[in-house]
Amino acid sequence: MVVERLPLYLRAISNLTKQGREVISSQDLGAELHTTPAQIRKDLSYFGRFGKQGRGYHAGRLLEELRHILQLDRTWNVTLVGVGRLGKAIISYPGFAPQGFRIVAAFDADSRQVGQLVGGLTVQPMSELERAVREKDVSIAIVAVPATQAQAVIQDLVKLGIRAILNYAPVTPRVPDSVRVKAIDPVLTLQSITYYLRPDGASLAGEEEQDERTPV
Amino acid sequence: MVVERLPLYLRAISNLTKQGREVISSQDLGAELHTTPAQIRKDLSYFGRFGKQGRGYHAGRLLEELRHILQLDRTWNVTLVGVGRLGKAIISYPGFAPQGFRIVAAFDADSRQVGQLVGGLTVQPMSELERAVREKDVSIAIVAVPATQAQAVIQDLVKLGIRAILNYAPVTPRVPDSVRVKAIDPVLTLQSITYYLRPDGASLAGEEEQDERTPV
DNA sequence: CAGCGATTGTGACTGTGGTTACAATCCTCG
DNA sequence: CGAGGATTGTAACCACAGTCACAATCGCTG
Incomplete structure (x- = not known):
């Protein structure tokens, strides 16, 4: 699960780097990827300590680290x-x-x-x-x-x-x-996407079991 | 998460039906999909009671039910x-x-x-x-x-x-x-797949933090 | 029609993933 | 060089998804 997100981080960092950013905070990444900064910090901390408090992550360094973790520093x-x-x-x-x-x-x-x-x-x-x-x-x-x-x-x-x-x-x-x-x-x-495409957004689960599930 | 698996069930049931099966147990589905019967029963029970004890699920019925749940009974x-x-x-x-x-x-x-x-x-x-x-x-x-x-x-x-x-x-x-x-x-x-492609299968996480993580 | 093998549905438990909150640390700026 | 704002890393907490185990139920068979 964590591992599935790392490539996403990789891509985001790469994008930000191309925009000239050299230091990136978990906040920045969160904004870019539509997740919470905490999630990102937690994920990264699982593999090591790559950031500096009060500052953020050095983009190039982090890019390299993630590439290494995912074994993407080879062909x-x-x-x-x-x-x-x-x-x-x-x-x-x-x-x-x-x-x-x-x-x-x-x-x-x-x-x-x-x-x-x-x-x-x-x-x-x-x-x-x-x-x-x-x-x-x-x-x-x-x-x-x-x-x-x-x-x-x-x-x-x-x-x-x-x-x-x-x-x-x-x-x-x-x-x-x-x-x-x-x-x-x-x-x-x-x-699976169609499941969520209900007019009202109402959940279907338990629809007709409502009563039977009430504890006796 | 459950919802993501339903299409898989749908496909498996459909396959088994084509092989002439009319009654399908969670065991069968588990074998077909490489998961545990318990997982499948739990998932299905989340949306209703479709099976018969001692017997299993009626393939056609279950197919219809799942299609309905996923709103696949329309175009x-x-x-x-x-x-x-x-x-x-x-x-x-x-x-x-x-x-x-x-x-x-x-x-x-x-x-x-x-x-x-x-x-x-x-x-x-x-x-x-x-x-x-x-x-x-x-x-x-x-x-x-x-x-x-x-x-x-x-x-x-x-x-x-x-x-x-x-x-x-x-x-x-x-x-x-x-x-x-x-x-x-x-x-x-x-x-993300390359992460798991290590020669030994060893995990990388915590590699160098091993010591520092020991509680003080 | 009673007994038996098979299978479901689910309550209780477990583990894991995510969130929250905060101390520790860093950089900057006056 | 000290104070303040920013940001990390993580400990504590929470929630939920998955596993396990078993009572309840079913159909079949003799």
Whole structure:
């Protein structure tokens, strides 16, 4: 939970730095990110003491510290499996590289995709996956295949020693505890957002149980 | 938190139903989703009593109940702002419609995009946004514009009465409390995933504070 | 129709994450 | 060089989400 917020802090600090700020208070960060200063201080203090009382945090220093904590002070080689529409959009997305994530190989089971040049990468057949993972020191995979193939693909990736998976397929794959899986699924996200879209904002929970829940 | 899991349950039940199951236990769901049966029972019981002791849950009934709770027993009109590579991939994604999310209009500030036909929709200029939202009863927007424009676009959307935003732009926009924003940002996701990718799996927190934290 | 295995719903407990409040510390400025 | 305003780091508190355990209930079977 804390860890999920650090990248947010990273981004905010980076923004403020670009605006010329050299010292940043938890107040500033809170304003930028729409949270409370206390939350931010608590989070940061969990990893060390980076600030100066009465002053705030030195932006550059804090940036470095957070990068180090998140292991972002290196580059990560990423492989992509599934080069359909979504996969192509992912390869072409210019946002990964500046943050140190390099997509170094792309694979697809569909022979019609194989050989194609997408965003500077030649799409390879699945049979080449093992070699690429081994030779290019890949520990993160992005999975953008149809739901039906996702579990099988992920199983393969795990077998090859992949340690983290960004999963765009609408499935909840079974993986060993040592492997980190994060899902990105816009449909699931929308499906939970609609819960809050009631005309009045009234809660539904307990609606009809109101009576039965009163203690006897 | 509970609400975020319901769509997952929905998906799992739907899968099991397709396999011909008519009665489903919390055990089954737990296996499918990689969580504990207790968690699932607790979550469901929060909204009502849908199961039968000794038996389990009736799949069809539970499906309906969850859909009702999440307000998924209707269709939602969605508008897309930003028809770049990502926006195009979103429009063309066939996963929204079956779940009742219809993208009914697409907009872009870039005049070169306007007029283009993408996935059956004609890209419109931003000036048409207001009319579309009003006439088509749109309450959800997907934002896929560059970071620099995101805050402005979102401000507009809010002003037009949009109540929920799925934000693909790498910014944390400021919106009134009445508007729900969910972010989808693969970079942020990767940036937190790397934290756990240590060779040993050792935690970093408190590394150098170990001593100073011992109570005096 | 009684007994048994299965499964729910929930009360009690636990742990964790977040908030509040404040002492400690720092920088600046007169 | 002392006083004051600012800001951190954290201890104490609070709330809530998740886990555990079990009584209550169900359907089935002999």
